[in-house]
Amino acid sequence: MNYSRESEELYNQAIAIIEEDVDFERWGEAEELLLQSAAAGNGDAMYRLGLACLEDGGTDYEGAVAWYQKAARCGLPQAYYFLSLMSEQGEGCKKDEALSGRYCLKAARLGDAEAMFWTGIYFNEGTHGFKKSPATAYKFLLKARNAGFANDNLNRMISRLQDYSDEETIDGRFPEDPLQGPVEPAPKEEKSWWGFAGAV
DSSP: OOOOHHHHHHHHHHHHHHHHOTTOTTHHHHHHHHHHHHHTTOHHHHHHHHHHTTGGGOOOHHHHHHHHHHHHHTTOHHHHHHHHHHHHHTSSSOOOHHHHHHHHHHHHHTTOHHHHHHHHHHHHHTOTTOOOOHHHHHHHHHHHHHTTOOOTTHHHHHHHHGGGTTSOOOGGGSOSOSTTSOOOOOOOEEEOTTSOEEEO
């Protein structure tokens, strides 16, 4: 990614603090640097702030979704992948399997190896809003392996789908970017004294 020199320096300072600060005593300082870097347009800082919303048992799912959306708009494949996971589970946004699939496809198109694997799975099974297409599944699973993704079933699946390698793929029929509109927020939940959540 091409960010301003200032935003890169702020981001690198924050990461240095985070890597040194195993007891999180300087998290406030690192967070301020990340916020400044994000304000200057650094998608990596936005992504890191999204991760921070969920670290150490954190449950600020709405905050994480907001930061991941901003990072995704900067073109970070891992931000699209995390939006895929959160949309699938309905964490911080409305549960939407088809939107989850589109986020995963976008992350795969941008080079995220794990997203390539799951996109292949979704096309193979015909889930997450995708029509079943063994040829498209084969294409994404092969890309995942070539990108360094390792999984016990990956090579077996590629071998099984190899007969479809010459067929037409259908992944080009999906819109390029699922971030055309905002992700719908999840209903607010209130925890009872025994810890179970229920929609308010």
